[in-house]
Amino acid sequence: MKKLYVIGDPVDYSLSPVIHNAALKTLGLDNEFTYDQMKVRKEELKEFIRKVRTGEIIGASVTMPYKEIIIPLLDELTTEADLIGAVNTIYIKDSRVIGHNTDGIGCIKTLEESGVSINEKKVIILGAGGAAKAIAYTLALKGVKKLAIINRTKKKAETLAKTIEQKTNTIVYTGNFDLLETVLKDADIIINATSVGMRKISENQTLVTEDLIHSDMVVMDVVYNPRVTQLLKEAKKAGAKTVDGSSMLVYQGAEQFKIFTGRKAPIKIMRKALLEVLDENSSKKN
Ligand code: NAP
Numbered sequence: 001m002k003k004l005y006v007i008g009d010p011v012d013y014s015l016s017p018v019i020h021n022a023a024l025k026t027l028g029l030d031n032e033f034t035y036d037q038m039k040v041r042k043e044e045l046k047e048f049i050r051k052v053r054t055g056e057i058i059g060a061s062v063t064m065p066y067k068e069i070i071i072p073l074l075d076e077l078t079t080e081a082d083l084i085g086a087v088n089t090i091y092i093k094d095s096r097v098i099g100h101n102t103d104g105i106g107c108i109k110t111l112e113e114s115g116v117s118i119n120e121k122k123v124i125i126l127g128a129g130g131a132a133k134a135i136a137y138t139l140a141l142k143g144v145k146k147l148a149i150i151n152r153t154k155k156k157a158e159t160l161a162k163t164i165e166q167k168t169n170t171i172v173y174t175g176n177f178d179l180l181e182t183v184l185k186d187a188d189i190i191i192n193a194t195s196v197g198m199r200k201i202s203e204n205q206t207l208v209t210e211d212l213i214h215s216d217m218v219v220m221d222v223v224y225n226p227r228v229t230q231l232l233k234e235a236k237k238a239g240a241k242t243v244d245g246s247s248m249l250v251y252q253g254a255e256q257f258k259i260f261t262g263r264k265a266p267i268k269i270m271r272k273a274l275l276e277v278l279d280e281n282s283s284k285k286n
Contacts, residue, residue: 003056004035004260007048008063011037013199015225015274016061019253022273026266033058033261042069049073052090052097059091059260061253064195067130074099083167084137086130089256100259103131104138106252107191107222114243116218121188122146126207128156131222132193136160140170148173148183152194181212189218197221197229199281206230215239224249227278246274 006016020035038060040048045066051057053075062070067086071077074087075096081087087099111118123144125132128151136149147170151157154176161172173183184190190213196202208231213219219235224245232242254265 002033002058004033004059004061005038005057006035006061006063007038007040007045008066009039009041011039011063013201013225014061014063015249015277016063016253018273018277019250019270020061020257020260022269023254023257023265024261026269027261027263029261029263040066042066045070046073049090049097052092053095055092055095059089059256061256062088062090064130068133071099073097080104084134085163086133088130088134088252089259091259101134102252102255103134103248105255106248106250107135107220108138108142109251110243110247111189111218111220113247114218114241116189116220116241116243118142118144118189120145122148122186123189123191124148124150124183124187126150126190126192126196127194128153128160129193129195133160135191135193135222136164136172137168140164140168140172144170146171146173148175148179148187150175150177150180150183152176177207180208184208184212187217189220192219192221192223192229192231195223197223197226197231199225204230206234208234210234210237213238213240217241218243221245222248224274225278226282227275228282246271246278250274 006014024030076098078100081099081101084101089100149157157174161174217240219240220243221229221231222245223229227244235242250271257265
């Protein structure tokens with residue numbers, strides 16, 4: 001069996017196994033590949049990579065908090081991962097462990113699918129971690145007009161903005177949450193790329209409330225569990241268009257699936273499996 005994992009700490013919240021296993025089963029690949037979650041502690045990361053290098057494990061999805069700190073342990077980065085400076089996918093090629101990133105493309109495909117154009121738009125990204133980096137770089141390369149990165153730790157937002165400005169033609173504004181009200185006034189799109197709003201961790205919390213959102217905005221949350229986060233509830237109350245994180249999970253996972261198995265991912269099946277679990281979670285709560 002060819003072994004695949006999603007690794008993180010914690011990792012039990014991840015629904016990547018749901019989408020990958022649904023895809024493997026549908027294509028009849030479940031007797032060739034397995035996909036499980038594995039909690040890997042920081043001190044165990046090196047050993048995990050060694051197992052990928054030897055082929056004992058053929059690849060993995062990488063989640064919090066390892067998207068950046070895993071980089072020095074890898075043999076090579078793809079152009080995307082190198083540019084972004086964060087990795088959400090690792091795989092083995094010619095006995096070398098390669099780091100790649102599919103989060104940015106996952107976000108772009110989600111916005112496209114929702115009919116949201118980013119061309120010439122003013123976008124605010126909340127967060128400066130792995131997901132935020134991937135989204136910020138990808139949007140900068142795809143031609144957003146203005147980008148603002150707002151993060152609790154301002155220094156991280158500034159470092160990210162500086163490298164984006166060096167590598168692309170986009171001007172990036174930065175700040176912490178004190179600046180939020182000002183930048184939100186003329187924003188077209190807000191993307192929450194922080195972990196705030198996650199099920200069981202900070203489920204009823206949001207960094208942006210209804211009073212700061214206007215009705216012609218698009219509000220996207222990368223947090224996908226719960227599907228309707230507190231931020232999206234506030235956005236709906238304000239009459240804004242909302243985009244949840246479930247499609248991004250499916251699209252970034254579909255890109256990984258192609259790398260892991262060499263087969264085109266069955267997107268509809270992956271989405272159906274994910275939404276079933278998310279709906280089941282929300283009905284359990286109610
Ligand atoms: P990460 O690298 O650990 O970054 C976490 C970010 O959240 C940082 O910017 C951090 O700010 C901020 N943050 C955490 N707690 C906060 C709080 N209480 N108040 C304000 N800011 C806070 O994590 P990540 O890998 O980017 O993942 C972030 C979220 O995106 C997770 O929920 C993950 O599941 C989700 N995600 C979803 C998809 C998808 O496909 N839908 C893909 C990737 C990630 P500081 O810098 O100040 O610590």
